[in-house]
Amino acid sequence: xxxxxxxxxxxxxxxxxxxxxxxxxxxxxxxxxxxxxxxxxxxxxxxxxxxxxxxxxxxxxxxxxxxxxxxxxxxxxxxxxxxxxxxxxxxxxxxxxxxxxxxxxxxxxxxxxxxxxxxxxxxxxxxxxxxxxxxxxxxxxxxxxxxxxxxxxxxxxxxxxxxxxxxxxxxxxxxxxxxxxxxxxxxxxxxxxxxxxxxxxxxxxxxxxxxxxxxxxxxxxxxxxxxxxxxxxxxxxxxxxxxxxxxxxxxxxxxxxxxxxx
Amino acid sequence: xxxxxxxxxxxxxxxxxxxxxxxxxxxxxxxxxxxxxxxxxxxxxxxxxxxxxxxxxxxxxxxxxxxxxxxxxxxxxxxxxxxxxxxxxxxxxxxxxxxxxxxxxxxxxxxxxxxxxxxxxxxxxxxxxxxxxxxxxxxxxxxxxxxxxxxxxxxxxxxxxxxxxxxxxxxxxxxxxxxxxxxxxxxxxxxxxxxxxxxxxxxxxxxxxxxxxxxxxxxxxxxxxxxxxxxxxxxxxxxxxxxxxxxxxxxxxxxxxxxxxx
DNA sequence: GCCCCAAACAACGA
DNA sequence: CTCGTTGTTTGGGG
Numbered sequence: 001x002x003x004x005x006x007x008x009x010x011x012x013x014x015x016x017x018x019x020x021x022x023x024x025x026x027x028x029x030x031x032x033x034x035x036x037x038x039x040x041x042x043x044x045x046x047x048x049x050x051x052x053x054x055x056x057x058x059x060x061x062x063x064x065x066x067x068x069x070x071x072x073x074x075x076x077x078x079x080x081x082x083x084x085x086x087x088x089x090x091x092x093x094x095x096x097x098x099x100x101x102x103x104x105x106x107x108x109x110x111x112x113x114x115x116x117x118x119x120x121x122x123x124x125x126x127x128x129x130x131x132x133x134x135x136x137x138x139x140x141x142x143x144x145x146x147x148x149x150x151x152x153x154x155x156x157x158x159x160x161x162x163x164x165x166x167x168x169x170x171x172x173x174x175x176x177x178x179x180x181x182x183x184x185x186x187x188x189x190x191x192x193x194x195x196x197x198x199x200x201x202x203x204x205x206x207x208x209x210x211x212x213x214x215x216x217x218x219x220x221x222x223x224x225x226x227x228x229x230x231x232x233x234x235x236x237x238x239x240x241x242x243x244x245x246x247x248x249x250x251x252x253x254x255x256x257x258x259x260x261x262x
Numbered sequence: 263x264x265x266x267x268x269x270x271x272x273x274x275x276x277x278x279x280x281x282x283x284x285x286x287x288x289x290x291x292x293x294x295x296x297x298x299x300x301x302x303x304x305x306x307x308x309x310x311x312x313x314x315x316x317x318x319x320x321x322x323x324x325x326x327x328x329x330x331x332x333x334x335x336x337x338x339x340x341x342x343x344x345x346x347x348x349x350x351x352x353x354x355x356x357x358x359x360x361x362x363x364x365x366x367x368x369x370x371x372x373x374x375x376x377x378x379x380x381x382x383x384x385x386x387x388x389x390x391x392x393x394x395x396x397x398x399x400x401x402x403x404x405x406x407x408x409x410x411x412x413x414x415x416x417x418x419x420x421x422x423x424x425x426x427x428x429x430x431x432x433x434x435x436x437x438x439x440x441x442x443x444x445x446x447x448x449x450x451x452x453x454x455x456x457x458x459x460x461x462x463x464x465x466x467x468x469x470x471x472x473x474x475x476x477x478x479x480x481x482x483x484x485x486x487x488x489x490x491x492x493x494x495x496x497x498x499x500x501x502x503x504x505x506x507x508x509x510x511x512x513x514x515x516x517x518x519x520x521x522x523x524x
Numbered sequence: 525g526c527c528c529c530a531a532a533c534a535a536c537g538a
Numbered sequence: 539c540t541c542g543t544t545g546t547t548t549g550g551g552g
Contacts, residue, residue: 001525001526002525003525058526058527073526073527074526075525075526075527075552076525076526076527077525077526078526112526112552113552114526114527114552115526116527146545146546148534148535148545148546149545149546149547150546150547153546153547158526158527165525165526166525166526167525221525248547249547249548249549250525251525263539263540265539294538320540320541335540335541336540337538337539337540337541338539338540338541339539339540340540374538374540375538376538376540376541377540378541408531408532410531410532410548410549411531411532411533412532412533415532415533420540420541427539427540428539428540429539510533511533511534511535512539513539
C-alpha cells in the first residue's frame with residue numbers, strides 16, 4: 001500500500017529514531033517471510049547498529065555497520081512499529097522485533113503476513129523513480145521499447161521503474177494530462193518528456209505533503225491531498241468529473257480531459 | 263484454409279490417383295519449406311510409391327512403401343495439383359513436384375509460400391477430431407482442465423484437437439447451440455457432451471456435402487452449404503439473424519440464440 | 525493496494 | 539484463413 005513517497009518519509013523517520021543505536025536482541029516469528037534462516041538473520045544483526053536506513057523502490061533498506069543489510073517490503077498491509085514496550089507478537093502477526101540498547105523496539109508485522117524481508121539482498125538493477133539512474137533517455141527507451149503497452153501498466157511495472165504504485169500512478173497521469181488508457185507507442189515524444197517530468201514532480205510533491213501533514217509517520221498512508229485518486233472527490237479542483245474504472249487490471253481514477261493516445 | 267472435411271476428401275481423391283504408382287523423379291523448389299535437405303527429401307522418395315495417403319488434422323500424410331512418409335500442411339493457400347503436363351514452377355510458386363511413371367505429376371505449391379512439408383515427421387500426439395483417440399472423456403478433460411478459456415479458442419487449438427478450423431468451428435458451435443463467447447468452466451457437463459457429439463457430426467456432415475458437391479476435389483474449399491459461417495447469408499434457415507464479430511481473435515459467425523455460458 | 529506465477533490472449537511475420 | 543513466436547494481460551493465491 002505505501003508507495004515511494006510514503007516510504008521515503010518512513011525512512012527519514014526511522015533514521016531519526018534508530019540510527020547508531022546498538023541492537024541487543026533480535027526475535028523472529030515468521031521464518032517463511034525471511035529469505036534466510038532465522039539464525040542467520042539474528043546473527044547477522046545482533047550486536048551491530050544501523051548505519052543507514054533508506055527508501056528504495058517500494059522497499060526500505062536497513063544497512064548495518066558490519067556490511068550486512070536487509071530490505072523490507074511491506075506489501076499490502078505490513079507496518080513498522082517503534083515503541084518502548086514489548087507487545088505479544090501473536091496479537092499483531094509480528095514478523096520480527098529488534099531490541100535496541102536504549103529500550104526502543106522496532107517491530108515489523110503484517111496482519112496478512114505478506115510483508116517480506118530479504119537479508120543481504122541481491123542488487124536492485126531497476127532504477128528507483130527518484131534515483132539518478134532514472135534518466136529521461138532511460139524512460140524514453142522504456143516507452144518506445146514496448147510499442148503497444150498500456151501506459152499505466154508500464155508505470156506500475158516494477159521491472160521497469162521502481163516505486164510507483166496504483167495511487168501515485170493516477171496522480172502522475174492526471175498531472176501530465178495523459179489518459180491511463182493510452183498506449184505507449186502512440187504518445188508523442190514531447191508528451192513522454194512531460195510525463196517523465198511529472199513522475200519526479202508528483203512523487204516529490206507527495207513527499208512534501210506527507211511530511212507536512214504527518215511529519216513523524218512510519219506506517220499508514222496519507223492520501224487526502226490527492227487530486228484524482230481520491231474516493232472522497234467527485235470532481236477535481238478544476239471541476240473535471242472524476243471517472244473510476246478498472247484499467248490495466250487496477251482501479252483507476254481519471255478524467256475525460258486526459259488525452260487518450262491510442 | 264481447408265479444414266478436416268476438405269482434407270479428408272482431398273486424401274481420398276489423391277489416393278485414387280496416385281497410390282501404387284512409381285515415383286520416377288522428384289524436384290524441389292523451396293528448400294526452406296521442407297524440414298530436411300532437398301537431397302534427403304528427393305532420395306527418400308524417388309523410385310518408391312505411395313502405399314497410403316491420409317488426412318490427419320489439417321495435414322495430409324503421404325506414406326511410402328519404403329517406410330518413409332511426409333506430412334503436407336497447406337496453411338492458408340497451398341494447393342495440390344495433379345496433371346500430366348509440367349508447368350513452370352516459378353509461375354505458381356511451386357514447392358515440390360513428383361513425377362510418376364504414368365506421366366502424372368503431383369505438384370504442391372503456394373502463392374504465399376507458407377505451406378510446409380515435414381519429412382519423416384515426429385508422431386502427432388494430439389488426436390484428430392475424427393480419430394478414435396478423440397473420445398468423450400478426453401474432450402471432457404480438455405474443457406474442464408482449463409476452467410476459464412474461451413470455448414472457440416479451445417476448439418481451434420491444434421494442441422488440444424486437430425482438424426477444426428475457423429469455419430467448421432462456427433458451424434459446430436451453432437449446431438450445439440453454444441455461443442462462441444462461452445467460457446469452458448461455465449458449460450454444464452451435459453452441454454459438453456452435446457458439443458462433443460456435434461463436433462463429430464458436423465465434420466462428417468461436411469465430408470458428405472463436399473463429396474456430393476465436388477467428388478473429385480483436391481484443392482479449394484466448398485462452403486456454400488454452411489449454415490452460419492457463410493458470408494452470403496443474413497439469416498439461418500430457421501430465421502435467426504447471423505452476427506459477424508471478432509471473437510477469440512477470429513472472424514466469427516453466430517446467432518444470439520446460441521447460449522452464452524460465462 | 526503488493527508481488528509472483530501460470531495461463532490466456534493479441535499482434536506480427538512467414 | 540494457417541502456424542509459431544513474442545510480448546502483454548488476466549486471474550488466483552500468499
